[in-house]
Amino acid sequence: MRVPLSKVAYARSGDKGDGSNVGVVAYHQAGYDVIREQLTVEAVKSHFSEICFGEVKRYEAPNLMALNFILHDSLGGGGSESLKTDAQGKTHGLGILYMQVEVPDDFQLHA
Amino acid sequence: MPNKDKVLIANGQGFWGDSILGPIRLVNEGPLDYLTLDYLAEVTMSIMQKLKMRDPNAGYATDFVRMVERVLPVCREKGIKIVANAGGVNPQACRAAVADVVRKLGIKGLKIGVVEGDDILSDLKSLIDGGEKFKNMDTGEELAPYLDKVMSANVYIGAEPIVEALQQGADIVITGRATDPSVVLAPLMYEFGWSLDDMHMMAAGTIAGHIVECGAQCTGGNFVGWKDVPDMARMGYPVIEASPDGTFVVTKHEGTGGLVNVETVSSQLVYEMGDPSCYITPDCIADFTSIQLQQESENRVQVSGIRGAAATDTYKVSVSFKDGYKLVGQLTVAGPDAVEKAKLCADIVFDRVALDGVEFAPEERFVEILGTNVCHAGIADAPEEPAEVVLRIGAKGHDKDKLNRLGMEIVPLVTSGPPGVTGFAGGRPKATDIISYWPALISKEKVKCSVSVEEV
Numbered sequence: 044m045r046v047p048l049s050k051v052a053y054a055r056s057g058d059k060g061d062g063s064n065v066g067v068v069a070y071h072q073a074g075y076d077v078i079r080e081q082l083t084v085e086a087v088k089s090h091f092s093e094i095c096f097g098e099v100k101r102y103e104a105p106n107l108m109a110l111n112f113i114l115h116d117s118l119g120g121g122g123s124e125s126l127k128t129d130a131q132g133k134t135h136g137l138g139i140l141y142m143q144v145e146v147p148d149d150f151q152l153h154a
Numbered sequence: 155m156p157n158k159d160k161v162l163i164a165n166g167q168g169f170w171g172d173s174i175l176g177p178i179r180l181v182n183e184g185p186l187d188y189l190t191l192d193y194l195a196e197v198t199m200s201i202m203q204k205l206k207m208r209d210p211n212a213g214y215a216t217d218f219v220r221m222v223e224r225v226l227p228v229c230r231e232k233g234i235k236i237v238a239n240a241g242g243v244n245p246q247a248c249r250a251a252v253a254d255v256v257r258k259l260g261i262k263g264l265k266i267g268v269v270e271g272d273d274i275l276s277d278l279k280s281l282i283d284g285g286e287k288f289k290n291m292d293t294g295e296e297l298a299p300y301l302d303k304v305m306s307a308n309v310y311i312g313a314e315p316i317v318e319a320l321q322q323g324a325d326i327v328i329t330g331r332a333t334d335p336s337v338v339l340a341p342l343m344y345e346f347g348w349s350l351d352d353m354h355m356m357a358a359g360t361i362a363g364h365i366v367e368c369g370a371q372c373t374g375g376n377f378v379g380w381k382d383v384p385d386m387a388r389m390g391y392p393v394i395e396a397s398p399d400g401t402f403v404v405t406k407h408e409g410t411g412g413l414v415n416v417e418t419v420s421s422q423l424v425y426e427m428g429d430p431s432c433y434i435t436p437d438c439i440a441d442f443t444s445i446q447l448q449q450e451s452e453n454r455v456q457v458s459g460i461r462g463a464a465a466t467d468t469y470k471v472s473v474s475f476k477d478g479y480k481l482v483g484q485l486t487v488a489g490p491d492a493v494e495k496a497k498l499c500a501d502i503v504f505d506r507v508a509l510d511g512v513e514f515a516p517e518e519r520f521v522e523i524l525g526t527n528v529c530h531a532g533i534a535d536a537p538e539e540p541a542e543v544v545l546r547i548g549a550k551g552h553d554k555d556k557l558n559r560l561g562m563e564i565v566p567l568v569t570s571g572p573p574g575v576t577g578f579a580g581g582r583p584k585a586t587d588i589i590s591y592w593p594a595l596i597s598k599e600k601v602k603c604s605v606s607v608e609e610v
Contacts, residue, residue: 053378053417055371057426060292060593066424068417093532104430104443106459107420111427119520123197123589126482126520126548127528133376134529140378141533 049140050152052078056136058122062097062115063132065139068108070153075108081144087112090142094135112139158187161345163338163362164393167191167238168369170198170215174224176369176391181225181234184407186393187345189229190337191238192367193218199331200474200589202242203275203306213244214328219251222326226259229325237316237337241328243273243306248328249608256610264610267324269315271603272331274471274596275307281600288471288594297592303475305589309596310470312436313359314350315603316340322607331472333435335363338394346398350465356438357462358400361445364433365404365422365457366392372404372422374412385411401458403450414453436470436598439463468595477590481557482520482548483564486577489541495572496523496545502571503547503563512559514549522546544577550588557585 048067051074056065067082069075088099097115104111118132119125129135146152164186166177170193177189193215206213218240229236241248245268256264274281279301282288288297297304308331317340319327329337339359342348348355365372372392374383383389390410396402404419406412423442427433430442439462446459487496500521504514522528525543527536549560561583567575 049378053421055376055378055421055425059426059428060591064425064427066421066427068420068424070417090533094530102428102430104424106443106445107423107430107447109420109424109430111424111430113428120550122591123200124477124480124550126480126522126546126550128522128524128546129529137378138530138533141530 044148045143045145046152047140048142048144051144051146052140054136054139056132056134058118058131059113061118061121062113063117063135065112065114065135067110067112067139071151072108073150075105077144077146078110079103082110082142086142087139090139091117094138158345159398161188161342161396162186162393163188163190163341163396164391165190165192165338165366165369166391167193168367168371169193169195170217172369174217174221177221178224179410180391180407181228181232183410184393186232186234188341189225189234189236191218191236191240192334192337193238193240194242194331196472196591197474197589199243199308199472200305202244206244211247214242214248215240218248219255222252223255223259226256226261230261235320235341236326237341238327239329239332239337241268241330243330245270245328245330252326252328253610264326265324265607266610267319267322267327267605267607269311269319269327269329269332269603269605271315271601272309272311274309274601275304278304278307281596286596286600288473288596291593291595297473297594300475300592303477305474305476307471307473309601310436310472311601311603312336313340313343315605317343318605319607320344322605324607334367335360335435336437338363338366339437342396350437353438353462353464354460355400357440358402358460360433360435360438360440360462361442361457361460362394362396362402365419366394368422368425370412371425372419373406373414374418377413377418377421379417383413387411400460401456404455404457405453414455416447416449416455419447419455434466436465438465467598469598469601471594471596473592473594474589475592477588478550478552479554479557479585480548480550480588481561481583481585482546483561483583484544484546485564485567485575486542486544488574488576489539492540492543492574493523493526495574496543499545499567499571499575500547502567503560506563507560510559512556514551514560518549518551520548520550548583554585561585
């Protein structure tokens, strides 16, 4: 079944130079397997197509069941240059949780 | 030999502007050995430099002095030491202001340490002449052509000079641009006798510092599971209960609001993260992929297994420089047809300034209609017909007068635009400096830190 990522993982984001960092952490190991397989660089780049105008980089931290993404060129100049309301990418973590992922029918969803 | 077998360190400020209740409640509501405070963000140093240019006695976190006045009597009573990067670009002035407070409170025999050497603004030219390129870590450009626009230049220094201040008996240590985790690592090095060669301990202290550096962001603040966070108004700030073997517990004082669990701690671990296997600080390279988290009991998370590698031979330098101007104003547009009218308002403003000979290229213009899905553009569904929206309109550029001319045409929409335009708060907007950030590296041997401890 297809579910929003928010049923599988939680997230936090902040600024990293001209880009934002979006950390995604699965609620459990089966969820980590899902995000590691489905949150590809291409999928994340496409999800943020109207926000991120640069390269997307992905890192893995399996011990934390976490993935970290850097969304380059997503802050309108970043830091004090930006005029955007979300100049530091504080909301991008919640943004990624709107993604849809495919999980098995018996998958334990977060309430 | 460790001085103690457990050290309690709490961080009470995540940035200059954080709630003063954090540190006040931390010292009053539970046991503590050290209170650390992080005041510095990337842009803060340039703001402080500006303040210092106007007043040679300014340029530090004034909040810190007000906070010290409120917590110092309790800190004396409980033996709590304070470590803060509150000195900004003027640590000596910060010490003088704190010393005034100490005298006013009638406290005797208190030692205040100051760490200096991070501020290389006045040495920048000679360093460049001597061969340092200060290549921008993002773009590879050299700094030399921008030298006359530079506002501030600070080295991110590490824990070592803070340890030295503690060894000299400082009760309060004030630094300039020390890294956020170093203010937490330093007391652990001092208390447990860790040296810079103990790379796994350096990494453990650094990660402890990273977890608490944003204050309540690891105790339930900014947390996706916010509905499960009790009593946020009385949110407890984080306390690290550290052991000499490099393991520690993240917790908060009993009876406070907020929440500490594996999820709140993990959330903070990934905050502002780059490559998790290679978190570079002046003290070490910490490996976040080695961290083991375990819920020990309610509001207590055990952190262990941390591994690190030796520090690099360079320091990071944060240079800020003037890079043109920006202007933004906002007003509220109420329905019906709020979105359509807000778009018209934006067009009117740019068209009117053009009638007066002031034109802005599309890439200089900025228009944002809050309420139509700005933060999650292209992700969440935008409401079809919001009852009202907030129009934010502005521009960036190098011509200040041109921007200020634009600022004059925003308010007049209230009477000469479509109906339902209101809420113009803050008066006519004015162009402000854009301070850009230039990250670079400098070899460690070129930087000399100094420590001075004085008794008040």
